Amino acid sequence: MADLSRRHFIAGAAAVAATASAGLPAVHAQKRGGTMRFVPHADLKVLDPIWTTAYITRNHCYLIYDTLFGTDQNLQIKPQMVDKWSSANKGMKWSFTLRDGLKWHDGQPVVAEDAVESIKRWSKRDPLGKLLAAHTARIAAQDKKTFTLELAQPFGLVLEALGKPSSNVPFVMPARIAATPDSEQIKETIGSGPFRFVKDEWQPGNQVVYVRNPDYVPRNDAPSGSTGGKKVNLDRVVWKYIPDPATAAAALEAGEVDWYEQPSIDIAARLEGNKDIMVAIQDPRGTQGWIRPNHLQPPFNNKKARQALLYMVDQEKYLQAALGQPKYYRTCPAVFTCGGPFETGAGAVKQDVNKAKQLLKDSGYDGKPVVVLDPTDIPLTHGAALVSRELMTQVGFNVDLQAMDWSTVVARRAKKDPPAQGGWNVLFTWWIASDVINPAVHAGISGAGSSAWFGWPENGRIEELKIQWARATDKAAQKQIAEEIQKVALDEVMYVPFGQWVSPTAFRKSMQGFLQFPAPVFWSVSIA
Amino acid sequence: MIGQIGRRLMATIPVMGVVAIAVFALLHITPGDPAVIIAGDYATSDDIARIRAKLGLNEPFVTQVGIWLGRIVRGDLGTSIFSGLPVSTLIRQRTEATIGLTLFAMLISVGVGVPLGVLAAWKKASLVDRLVMLFAVSGFSMPVFWLGFLLVYVFAISMHWLPVQGYRPLADGVWPFLRHLILPAVTLSVVYMALIARMTRASMLGVLSEDFIRTAFAKGLAPRRVLIHHALKNASLPVVTIIGIGFALLIGGAVVTESVFALPGLGRLTVDAIIRRDYPVIQGVILVVSGVYVLINLVVDVLYVVLDPRIRY
Numbered sequence: 001m002a003d004l005s006r007r008h009f010i011a012g013a014a015a016v017a018a019t020a021s022a023g024l025p026a027v028h029a030q031k032r033g034g035t036m037r038f039v040p041h042a043d044l045k046v047l048d049p050i051w052t053t054a055y056i057t058r059n060h061c062y063l064i065y066d067t068l069f070g071t072d073q074n075l076q077i078k079p080q081m082v083d084k085w086s087s088a089n090k091g092m093k094w095s096f097t098l099r100d101g102l103k104w105h106d107g108q109p110v111v112a113e114d115a116v117e118s119i120k121r122w123s124k125r126d127p128l129g130k131l132l133a134a135h136t137a138r139i140a141a142q143d144k145k146t147f148t149l150e151l152a153q154p155f156g157l158v159l160e161a162l163g164k165p166s167s168n169v170p171f172v173m174p175a176r177i178a179a180t181p182d183s184e185q186i187k188e189t190i191g192s193g194p195f196r197f198v199k200d201e202w203q204p205g206n207q208v209v210y211v212r213n214p215d216y217v218p219r220n221d222a223p224s225g226s227t228g229g230k231k232v233n234l235d236r237v238v239w240k241y242i243p244d245p246a247t248a249a250a251a252l253e254a255g256e257v258d259w260y261e262q263p264s265i266d267i268a269a270r271l272e273g274n275k276d277i278m279v280a281i282q283d284p285r286g287t288q289g290w291i292r293p294n295h296l297q298p299p300f301n302n303k304k305a306r307q308a309l310l311y312m313v314d315q316e317k318y319l320q321a322a323l324g325q326p327k328y329y330r331t332c333p334a335v336f337t338c339g340g341p342f343e344t345g346a347g348a349v350k351q352d353v354n355k356a357k358q359l360l361k362d363s364g365y366d367g368k369p370v371v372v373l374d375p376t377d378i379p380l381t382h383g384a385a386l387v388s389r390e391l392m393t394q395v396g397f398n399v400d401l402q403a404m405d406w407s408t409v410v411a412r413r414a415k416k417d418p419p420a421q422g423g424w425n426v427l428f429t430w431w432i433a434s435d436v437i438n439p440a441v442h443a444g445i446s447g448a449g450s451s452a453w454f455g456w457p458e459n460g461r462i463e464e465l466k467i468q469w470a471r472a473t474d475k476a477a478q479k480q481i482a483e484e485i486q487k488v489a490l491d492e493v494m495y496v497p498f499g500q501w502v503s504p505t506a507f508r509k510s511m512q513g514f515l516q517f518p519a520p521v522f523w524s525v526s527i528a
Numbered sequence: 529m530i531g532q533i534g535r536r537l538m539a540t541i542p543v544m545g546v547v548a549i550a551v552f553a554l555l556h557i558t559p560g561d562p563a564v565i566i567a568g569d570y571a572t573s574d575d576i577a578r579i580r581a582k583l584g585l586n587e588p589f590v591t592q593v594g595i596w597l598g599r600i601v602r603g604d605l606g607t608s609i610f611s612g613l614p615v616s617t618l619i620r621q622r623t624e625a626t627i628g629l630t631l632f633a634m635l636i637s638v639g640v641g642v643p644l645g646v647l648a649a650w651k652k653a654s655l656v657d658r659l660v661m662l663f664a665v666s667g668f669s670m671p672v673f674w675l676g677f678l679l680v681y682v683f684a685i686s687m688h689w690l691p692v693q694g695y696r697p698l699a700d701g702v703w704p705f706l707r708h709l710i711l712p713a714v715t716l717s718v719v720y721m722a723l724i725a726r727m728t729r730a731s732m733l734g735v736l737s738e739d740f741i742r743t744a745f746a747k748g749l750a751p752r753r754v755l756i757h758h759a760l761k762n763a764s765l766p767v768v769t770i771i772g773i774g775f776a777l778l779i780g781g782a783v784v785t786e787s788v789f790a791l792p793g794l795g796r797l798t799v800d801a802i803i804r805r806d807y808p809v810i811q812g813v814i815l816v817v818s819g820v821y822v823l824i825n826l827v828v829d830v831l832y833v834v835l836d837p838r839i840r841y
Contacts, residue, residue, distance in 0.1 A: 046566075046611065047612070051566070183578050183582055184582070185612050204608070204618065204800075205622075205796055205797055205800050206621070206695075206790075206792035207792075241790070242693055243796070244788055247680070247787075247789065250692045251693050254692045256691060408559055410564055410565050411564045411565065412559070414576060416573075450573060451573075
């Protein structure tokens with residue numbers, strides 16, 4: 001079944017890749033002008049890409065801001081706002097020169113100081129940014145177009161950090177705006193990207209409007225991921241938030257909207273039957289599901305109880321319950337995702353319920369209720385929670401499945417108290433592949449204790465390995481260290497992956513120039 | 529009468545004060561923390577504590593209430609924690625759609641419900657009466673989301689007569705405005721139509737058995753005149769009450785209808801804010817809506833006096 005899932009998964013992704021690339025040659029011949037009506041996966045509430053990690057804010061920012069470097073479809077880092085760059089002294093000193101003609105939406109020129117201040121603000125919040133800052137001795141503008149970065153210690157991820165594709169993305173904003181403390185939201189939305197945000201027409205809960213930036217100077221190369229020539233064909237992009245999935249699908253079928261970002265899998269199956277609609281995969285690298293135990297509280301402060309969770313899991317069962325259609329999912333034991341550069345099976349185990357029972361017994365579990373948070377408003381995690389209850393009960397846990405909405409989970413998961421006092425034992429979540437694709441960005445393998453992601457595992461060995469990985473400058477060494485990290489992460493059961501899946505996106509066939517990327521992008525796109 | 533209205537308006541001030549404090553207290557004892565939601569996935573405990581401090585959530589409850597009430601008195605409903613937009617702007621953005629939908633839905637409800645109720649009472653125990661009552665029971669029983677999707681399927685997807693979703697402001701023209709409101713208004717009005725028809729029928733039956741109605745018929749007045757000028761006017765008090773309640777409920781938000789038709793109304797604004805624990809928005813909307821409730825009650829009371837001069841407050 002795993003092979004079948006894998007084949008379907010890859011076939012689906014490949015088919016869409018073919019669709020996407022088939023659309024590319026037409027980019028230059030595409031119709032200019034028009035309005036794209038797009039239904040986003042969530043309502044845009046926050047405009048500051050550093051203040052929040054919400055994907056909807058990241059997607060919004062890809063329209064209006066630009067980045068120094070970007071990540072292409074093959075995960076290669078390529079220059080975007082940067083024209084030339086160099087490194088000297090064995091990668092300890094870097095110099096970056098901005099492209100000509102870059103302008104902010106208020107008409108002012110983009111200068112090197114803007115990039116420096118933007119990197120500084122980003123590196124206060126983002127984990128990879130913090131790692132870069134910890135290795136940096138000095139970052140400063142040399143003139144209007146050039147800035148330098150001097151490292152205090154070797155760091156092999158300078159370009160990967162500056163070209164990071166997902167939240168938090170190091171978007172570049174004017175220095176005076178980037179000077180806003182990271183604990184406050186920025187007050188102005190001025191970027192240098194291909195679209196301008198029309199703040200007066202922004203209605204949270206209803207619509208967001210963007211217009212083409214006539215001053216934007218695209219690169220000359222072909223667009224790929226967040227890199228290349230961001231040539232804009234559309235005059236206007238309107239994000240129309242439609243909370244009800246059936247209404248959004250009906251609006252797409254009726255031609256009232258052009259693109260529905262994230263239809264559920266059952267709705268996508270229906271849309272596939274409509275001759276005017278194309279169902280594709282937005283991000284072929286997909287999403288990874290997690291079962292996260294709370295390492296601070298019994299029984300999961302005991303490694304054996306956590307290992308009982310690991311041995312209990314049959315990913316196929318979870319994916320079937322959470323997603324249903326095998327062509328969209330695959331089983332995957334790899335912590336750094338299947339299909340990613342650090343994919344490995346090291347340390348993976350197969351389901352063994354008897355072993356899980358024995359491990360739980362050996363852990364000295366006293367039968368106290370184990371609080372499992374079940375966000376019933378998210379079908380995916382709700383499905384995972386129901387499967388977990390069944391398996392955990394089978395293994396011998398006394399499960400207290402607590403139903404709640406996602407917002408309550410988000411508040412509850414931050415509580416370190418014992419479960420009886422408002423804390424928790426197990427939660428479920430998901431991350432897109434770009435956010436877990438290597439040890440520097442993966443929140444789930446942090447062993448930093450109280451400052452680690454919710455669940456707070458403490459593990460010095462993994463922290464040490466992460467530093468080694470970040471300092472490694474050749475790919476073979478990085479791969480070897482990543483493999484070691486995975487072994488430790490699975491042995492310690494920092495979390496349990498419950499599979500990987502891709503999400504469908506649907507658009508009318510009158511739309512051309514669709515590009516695959518974790519965020520929906522609107523350059524290259526046109527409406528026939 | 530004017531003095532009475534003035535006194536009633538003055539009485540709304542303490543009512544609003546109690547509502548404000550109750551809303552504030554209820555919100556702060558419900559689970560959920562906006563600071564945690566804002567802080568995001570990578571936040572440490574320190575980050576969350578910093579955001580809580582910035583939002584003033586660490587202040588004692590009484591201080592927080594005091595600060596908020598002080599702002600309210602100055603006419604400042606505050607700013608959304610998430611979007612950074614003033615709450616008054618967010619409410620203003622949603623008011624037109626909500627009022628448009630409410631008026632349209634009530635117009636249909638009254639326009640259809642009252643005549644049906646009068647007809648059912650006039651033709652008591654006949655087939656017409658039974659059909660009207662069957663419609664009324666069906667109207668109560670049909671879930672709004674089901675009816676909404678059914679209407680969308682028939683009139684938007686199959687016949688392409690009306691849009692599936694969305695809203696166009698009145699400034700875009702009367703027809704685009706109405707076109708986007710027809711399906712949601714019809715969906716919403718069915719329940720109220722049924723309620724008004726039943727209430728009108730019950731009230732009319734009581735009035736039609738009164739002596740003055742018999743006298744009116746005996747005088748040779750036309751049945752239409754008796755029904756409308758004599759019976760309906762006297763039977764209208766409970767109907768006016770129901771219409772008032774309906775207005776108030778719809779202004780407060782028809783969340784399901786707004787979601788099904790993607791209408792940017794106050795109901796969705798409130799629910800979105802509750803989901804995110806955006807305290808200033810929830811407090812602001814509830815305060816405004818409770819003010820509207822109070823005013824609608826006042827209008828209903830004034831209408832009582834207009835419809836029945838015997839009533840004195």
